[in-house]
Amino acid sequence: MQLKYKRILLKLSGESLMGEQQFGIDASMLHHYANQIKVLVDVGVQVAVVIGGGNIFRGLSASKSGIERVQGDYMGMLATVINGMALQSALEGNGIYTRLISAIEMKQIAEPYIRRRAIRHLEKGRVVIFSAGTGSPYFTTDSAAALRANEINADVILKGTRVDGIYSADPEKDPTATKFDTLTYTKVISLGLGVMDMTAFTLCQENNIPIVVFDINVHENLMRIVRGESIGTLVEG
Template identity: 70%
Template sequence: MRKIRQSFISLQQINTMLPKYNRVLLKLSGESLMGDRNYGIDPKMLEQYAYDIKAINDLGVQVAVVIGGGNIYRGMNEMETGIERAQGDYMGMLATVINGMALQASLEKIGVKTRLQSAIKMEQVAEPYIRRRAMRHLEKGRVVIFGAGTGNPYFTTDTAGSLRAIEINADVILKGTRVDGIYTADPEKDLTATRFDKLSFTEVISKGLKVMDMTAFTLCQENNLPIIVFDMNTTGNLLNVISGKAVGTLVSNH
């Protein structure tokens, strides 16, 4: 039997941490699942994410997840493909369900009870999205993955993540990216870029910083929902964020 790697994080590390948040929504991009690949899902990256989620779930944190679909399909320009925007967005929604199914399988493989809910009805593979049912799953310690975005075209998965986080009364949105926070400029292009530890929503807007699309960002601002942008690809970072350590960039109204 293959030995479970205990979240790639030591049990001692987990046991010495107290969670700062009770209920969180983790927003992941579809591209993050590619790892070093150019397309699709990297099994090693998927496994790492599953163990990291398990680590905070084991602490008693209620975890909901929204994943994008850009590793499988990204909405294309109608002029280039002949596919109208709405049709392309629906294709992207289906891609998020595929990613959700993959993460669900990876989590269940290591003993984490998981439910996948879809904003588009597809009973054979996912529950329909029902707010109160989702909250009940969370209260029972199950990880809940929300697929198919909002179920409507013209809305991003960032907006879906903000909406679902507000609906389930999450304490915070954890936006896992490949960089360790919000910078003055793109750190992958500008070596002089510096990272912010904390920002207000108004500062993000006034400085022209990119965190989420404006619809998603405004939802968080108006509903006083903090956002933490952090590097999800560093093992243990999710656990550190949950424990209140200074990881990434915090955006809030305070």
């Protein structure tokens, strides 16, 4: 099988794990993602995953409850570790070898981040789940995804969302919003489109890592993208 992308970084939001719930983890969503990732691994794609923690705790909203920003960000990082453990369990239940890697040392449950070791895991066909963001406050999991994608020399960042690409406005709120099939980095900035936070986006732009924004809830989308089909919105150049 011809593959356009052989090493990918899949970015999932924590909210995507909620399913129809208001918070927490929906087991059916875990299995949905595990099944999609398994299909990729079975054809030889090297898969790394960065998952957010917004279904459990969002650091940016911590100040509303009186929690200091830095403390709130660390709490959000720990939430990503919980989600990473859940995804790891679902993947291993599907017979996929995984490694959970944390940017904050917690050796009882996750490996510390060592770049060469992470790349070696990918080369051996293991799914690598990067958790705890960058390990520092003030950085989102988008920034962590962009950073890790650069460090492991990923071919592309696949950002799974609830909509089928990038639109001129929020399609869930504005019925006149139009979808873009392709965009340049410059165009995204000039139009003020919220693909990723600017730190993450600039990192991808400077190192020419393409970003595909797509609907993660549609079966076969991941496989179709790695085969080179035009799914979602491609940002490059």
